[in-house]
Amino acid sequence: MEESLKDNPFLVTEGLPPYDRMQADQVIPAMERVIAESEKRIEAIEQSLEPTWDGVMRPLEAMDLPFSYAWGPVGHLLGVKNSDDLRKAHETIQPKMVEQSLRIDQSRPIYDCLKALQSGAEWEQLDEAQQRAIEGKVLQAEHAGVGLEGELKERFLDISRELSKTSTDFSNNILDARKQVELIIENVDESEGWPTTLKQIGAQSYNEARSGDDSKVSADAAEATPDGGPWRITLDYPSFSPFMQHHRGRSDRELLYRAQMTLASSGEHNNQGLIAQTLKLRKEKAALLGYDTFADLSLASKMAPGVSAVTDMVESLSMPSHPHAKADLAALAELAKASGQDEPLLHWDAAFWSERLREKLFDYTDEQLRPYFPLPRVLDGLFGLAERLFDVKITRADGEAPIWHDEVQYFKVSDATSGQQMASFYLDPYSRPSEKRGGAWMAGCLDRRVVEGEVRLPVVHLVCNGTPPVGETPSLMGFREVETLFHEFGHGLQGMLTTVNYAEVSGIGGVEWDAVELASQFMENWCYHKETLLGMTEHIETGKALPDDLYEKIVASRNFRAGSLMLRQLEFGKTDMLLHSTFDPEGSATAFDVHREVSAETSVMPSLEEDRFLCAFSHIFSGGYAAGYYSYKWAEVLSADAFGAFEEAGLTNEAKVRELGRRFRNTILSLGGGRHPMDVFKDFRGREPDTGALLRQTGLV
Numbered sequence: 222m223e224e225s226l227k228d229n230p231f232l233v234t235e236g237l238p239p240y241d242r243m244q245a246d247q248v249i250p251a252m253e254r255v256i257a258e259s260e261k262r263i264e265a266i267e268q269s270l271e272p273t274w275d276g277v278m279r280p281l282e283a284m285d286l287p288f289s290y291a292w293g294p295v296g297h298l299l300g301v302k303n304s305d306d307l308r309k310a311h312e313t314i315q316p317k318m319v320e321q322s323l324r325i326d327q328s329r330p331i332y333d334c335l336k337a338l339q340s341g342a343e344w345e346q347l348d349e350a351q352q353r354a355i356e357g358k359v360l361q362a363e364h365a366g367v368g369l370e371g372e373l374k375e376r377f378l379d380i381s382r383e384l385s386k387t388s389t390d391f392s393n394n395i396l397d398a399r400k401q402v403e404l405i406i407e408n409v410d411e412s413e414g415w416p417t418t419l420k421q422i423g424a425q426s427y428n429e430a431r432s433g434d435d436s437k438v439s440a441d442a443a444e445a446t447p448d449g450g451p452w453r454i455t456l457d458y459p460s461f462s463p464f465m466q467h468h469r470g471r472s473d474r475e476l477l478y479r480a481q482m483t484l485a486s487s488g489e490h491n492n493q494g495l496i497a498q499t500l501k502l503r504k505e506k507a508a509l510l511g512y513d514t515f516a517d518l519s520l521a522s523k524m525a526p527g528v529s530a531v532t533d534m535v536e537s538l539s540m541p542s543h544p545h546a547k548a549d550l551a552a553l554a555e556l557a558k559a560s561g562q563d564e565p566l567l568h569w570d571a572a573f574w575s576e577r578l579r580e581k582l583f584d585y586t587d588e589q590l591r592p593y594f595p596l597p598r599v600l601d602g603l604f605g606l607a608e609r610l611f612d613v614k615i616t617r618a619d620g621e622a623p624i625w626h627d628e629v630q631y632f633k634v635s636d637a638t639s640g641q642q643m644a645s646f647y648l649d650p651y652s653r654p655s656e657k658r659g660g661a662w663m664a665g666c667l668d669r670r671v672v673e674g675e676v677r678l679p680v681v682h683l684v685c686n687g688t689p690p691v692g693e694t695p696s697l698m699g700f701r702e703v704e705t706l707f708h709e710f711g712h713g714l715q716g717m718l719t720t721v722n723y724a725e726v727s728g729i730g731g732v733e734w735d736a737v738e739l740a741s742q743f744m745e746n747w748c749y750h751k752e753t754l755l756g757m758t759e760h761i762e763t764g765k766a767l768p769d770d771l772y773e774k775i776v777a778s779r780n781f782r783a784g785s786l787m788l789r790q791l792e793f794g795k796t797d798m799l800l801h802s803t804f805d806p807e808g809s810a811t812a813f814d815v816h817r818e819v820s821a822e823t824s825v826m827p828s829l830e831e832d833r834f835l836c837a838f839s840h841i842f843s844g845g846y847a848a849g850y851y852s853y854k855w856a857e858v859l860s861a862d863a864f865g866a867f868e869e870a871g872l873t874n875e876a877k878v879r880e881l882g883r884r885f886r887n888t889i890l891s892l893g894g895g896r897h898p899m900d901v902f903k904d905f906r907g908r909e910p911d912t913g914a915l916l917r918q919t920g921l922v
Contacts, residue, residue, distance in 0.1 A: 226254055231291040237680065238294045238666065241623040245306035248295055252314045255287045256321045267330045272337035274351060278358070281331070282670060282724050289667060292318060297664065299389075301649055301684060302625050303396060303656045311389065319385045323378055326365030335359050350895030354725035357894070360522055364510060373509060380506050387495050387502070391485075392843040395836075396658055398490040400435040402480045404454040404473060411470055412450065416588035418699075419463040421691040423452025426460065435655060447691070456481055457654040459688045463587075463699075465572040471564075478569035479831070486833035492842070496835055499842055500806035516802035519848035524733040524855065524898050528802050531794075531851045537912055538854060539791050539823060541921045545784025546825045552578060568829060575782060583778040585771055591697040593758040593767045596650060596687070599703055602757020603710060606747055610882030611718065611890065612637045618645065626653070628689075634717050644669075644717030646681045650706075651689035651696060660839075661685040661705050663712035663741075670724035679728055681716040683709045697761060700775065704745050711744030712737075718890040731894020734849050738856030739863065739898070740889055746864040749776055750872055780920035785825070787919065792823040794851035797841045801848035854915075859902055862914040863889070866906055 226232060230239040231251035262284045270277055299311055325331075335358055338344065344352070366377040405427070406412060412420060424445040430436035430453050431444075438453065445451050454464050454477065461477060468474055485492040503515040512518040516528050525531050553574045554566040566574065580586055604615040614635045622631040628651050634644045647666065649657075666680040687702045698706070715737075716728035724730060729737050747753045751772055758767035796819045804815050812835055820828040840846040863885070870877040888905040902910055916922040 226250060229254075231255075231294065232287075234287055234290050235672075237622050238290060239623045240294065240298075240625040243294060243298065243625070245304060245310045248307070248310035249314050251291050252295070252318065255291045256317055258287065259284060259321055260324070263325055263328065267328060270330055270334040272334050272341045273343050274338075274347060277331065277334045277338060278351070278355065278723075278725075281325075281358070283672075284325075285724065286670075286672065293666065297666070297682060298625060300658050300662075301653075301656070303393075303658070308393060312386070315385055315389065316382045319382045320378060323365055323381055326362050327367045327369075327374070328362075329367060332359070332362045332367045335362070348895075350721050350723055350726050350892075353731060353895055353897075354723045357522075357725055357731050364518065364522070366510065369509060377506065377509050380502050380509075384499065384502050384506070387499050388843045391492050391495050391499070392658065392839055394485045394490040394492050394495070395839055395843075398485040398488075398837075399456045399659065400654065401490075402456050402477075402484070403430070403436055403438075404477060405438070405451055406454060406473070407451045409448075409450055411468075411473075412452065414469055415467050416463055416586070416591070417447070418588065418591055418688055418691075418697060419460070419467065420447040420450075420452065421694075422460055422463075422688065423447075423454055424450065425689070425691060426455060427451050427453035429655075433655060455654060456484065457652050458659060458686055459652050459702075462572070462701075465569070466576040466587075468573070471562075471569070474569040474573060475567075479829075481837075482568075482829060483831060483833045484837040486836040492836040493833070496812050496842060497806055500800060500804065500812065503801065503847065504806060514802045516798055516848040519801065522733065523849065523852070524735045525851070528798060531798055531855070534855060534858070534912065535791050535795050535851065538787060538916070541916060542784040542787040542791070543825070545921055546782075546788050547784075549782045549785045550825045556581070566826075568826065571826070579778055579781055582781070583774040585774045585778075587699050587701075590700050590767075590771070590775075591688075592761045593771075594698040594700070594703055595759065595761050596696040596698055598759040599698055599706065599757045600648075602753065603707060605756060606753050607710070607714065608637060609879065611714065611886040612879075612883060613643065613718070614640075622647070625649075628653075642678060644679045644681070646683055646713055646717060649682070649684045650687050652686040653689075657684075657686065658839075659686055661709050663709045663716065665716055665728060665730070668724040668730060669719050669722060669727040671722050676722055679717050679719060681713045681728075683713050685709060694761065700748075703757075704748050707744045707748055708741045711741035714744070715740040715890050715893065718886055719893040720891045721893050721895040723895070726894035728893050733894075733898050734845065735852035735855040736859065736898035736902075738853055739859045739902075742853075742857050742860035743863050743885075743889075746860070749779055751776075752872075783919040783921060787921065788823045788825070790854055792819055793838070793840075794854060795819050795823065796835075797838075797846070797850040798848060800841075858912050858915050859898075859910050861918045862910045863902070863906060864918075865914045 229247050229251045230242040231247055232254060233239055266280045266284070295311060299307060335355055338355060339359070366374060369377050406423070424447045427438060427445040430438040431440050431442055436453070454460050456477070461481065464477065465474055507515040507518040510518060520527055553571060556578050557566050557570060557574045560577070562570070607613055607615060614637045616633050616635070618631050618633045624631065624647070626649065628649065630648045632646055632648065633642055634646070635642045662684050664682045666682050667677065669679040670677055685702070685705055687698060687706070688696050690696050712729065719728040721727040754772060755766045796816045799815050799819065800812055804812065813833060816835055817828055817832070841850055846852065867878060867881055870881055872878060884905055888901055892901050899909065913922065
């Protein structure tokens with residue numbers, strides 16, 4: 222065993238994770254070693270505790286290092302390089318990891334020592350970030366059941382194991398169910414009106430399916446071509462979204478829409494039972510910890526002071542949005558009728574007629590934009606903006622880091638003034654539906670922390686599911702994909718430009734969940750700034766930048782259907798909050814009843830009776846947004862107001878913009894979780910946030 226562990230890549234604890242050598246069969250032996258060593262360390266720590274930073278926090282942080290190098294990559298690979306073998310290894314070791322995590326968090330000697338530190342002589346000598354780290358540890362221990370004994374403690378452990386498993390199962394079910402949905406379009410006439418990129422993606426998907434196990438496409442089928450087909454359409458975003466926007470066949474749109482809305486709600490990949498089980502377990506967990514509801518437990522560690530504050534925000538945003546959303550729907554229905562659709566406007570018509578209305582009002586298509594946004598050029602523009610605002614230098618460093626797929630790119634970030642490296646990041650930009658979960662995300666790879674007296678620089682993962690390259694043509698991005706890239710890069714900046722040296726509160730660590738979207742949503746605003754947008758465009762054939770008239774149309778269309786989009790997000794947030802506060806998971810009503818009632822209040826189009834969207838709502842059932850989905854809007858209030866500072870200064874005032882950019886870096890991006898987000902916001906803005914900024918930005922007032 223010792224010999225086999227010697228070269229195990231999951232046991233490396235310095236440098237970058239050796240992703241190129243990591244295999245599923247190495248996971249279990251590596252994690253068993255890490256857990257065993259951790260048990261020895263925690264016993265030693267408990268025997269030598271002192272109520273000082275060096276006597277308790279420093280050894281705990283050192284004990285965490287092997288986990289970040291071993292368990293972190295397991296979770297990462299599960300998202301970007303999923304396989305049956307990796308799943309089995311994860312499922313085998315996961316209960317032991319849950320138990321070990323609780324063993325640390327539930328340590329009464331450590332908890333008592335932390336409490337003693339809070340009231341001891343050293344407390345006032347600690348800086349604010351250290352105090353926040355300790356306060357976070359104390360709350361984490363309390364939420365891990367440190368105060369429980371006997372049967373209650375055992376039950377808490379059982380619940381934690383079950384919730385960890387249901388979360389993973391929920392995510393895997395979505396991935397597996399999505400892979401089973403495909404629509405083959407063979408008739409060339411049916412592709413009329415499709416954008417070129419959809420034809421390319423559909424043909425490429427068809428050809429890939431000939432050699433895969435997840436499709437009905439025969440291995441003997443003739444090769445597809447972008448212009449002649451056949452085309453394979455899936456629920457993967459780069460395929461599904463443009464299909465729903467441009468495909469004229471209404472019955473095909475209905476088929477895919479229903480598949481999306483009922484995804485993972487039946488058959489062997491059915492999440493309905495997992496939803497009920499998860500909500501029941503969360504409610505019981507909250508009760509064990511002394512909270513009335515899981516929402517109360519969730520909000521105890523967030524910026525919002527309580528459920529009522531979230532409700533107030535939802536109401537303040539939804540009321541002015543309703544009239545706009547009703548007008549949006551009426552405009553779509555009118556256009557559909559005038560264009561010859563005799564049937565009433567239904568859900569699978571909305572995206573199609575929205576796109577037609579947008580083309581009519583603003584006279585451009587997303588397909589016209591794509592040739593101007595090749596990924597390499599967009600990256601140049603994004604990095605140029607970051608360098609201008611935040612005084613950093615970003616350099617490509619491909620070949621200097623082990624990667625998990627040949628599409629992955631690697632970059633280094635340095636301070637532009639001193640030239641000193643500050644961080645690095647991986648970018649995994651393209652959709653790979655057979656092994657990569659949907660959506661886009663940023664996650665920490667390695668936190669900034671002090672290791673053996675030296676500051677270890679942060680490393681982050683930026684993962685998107687953008688349109689992949691086709692042949693020799695680079696990825697041509699849709700505008701929404703550009704916004705998504707800016708969004709995730711904003712998260713990445715907060716992870717990378719932190720100056721806090723304590724892992725618990727460096728980067729996005731320790732940042733209250735409902736404030737963590739501030740930096741990401743802030744960066745999206747720059748996609749509508751003329752200098753920034755034109756600076757990252759270069760037509761793939763002519764080399765010309767985006768013309769002024771197209772830029773003006775993009776800006777004019779920014780708030781297109783803003784009321785509808787606002788209500789959609791509020792619907793999800795309100796549903797989430799009700800499920801975790803007033804809903805009784807053991808009562809006669811179901812979670813779907815709750816969603817239907819909320820939809821009736823917020824949506825201007827009645828939901829389908831068979832709508833099972835919750836079965837694919839991974840944010841709250843397999844992500845970190847349980848009783849926290851409202852965070853997107855909560856943080857959007859912060860980000861709109863923060864960007865307002867730049868608008869008030871004048872976006873053409875280069876000196877002032879750079880000055881504000883440095884202040885943004887030195888507050889929001891630098892301080893991370895080392896300071897309460899309200900204080901950080903006031904450090905930057907000089908006052909508390911105002912919801913009016915978001916309503917004005919979206920044109921709803």
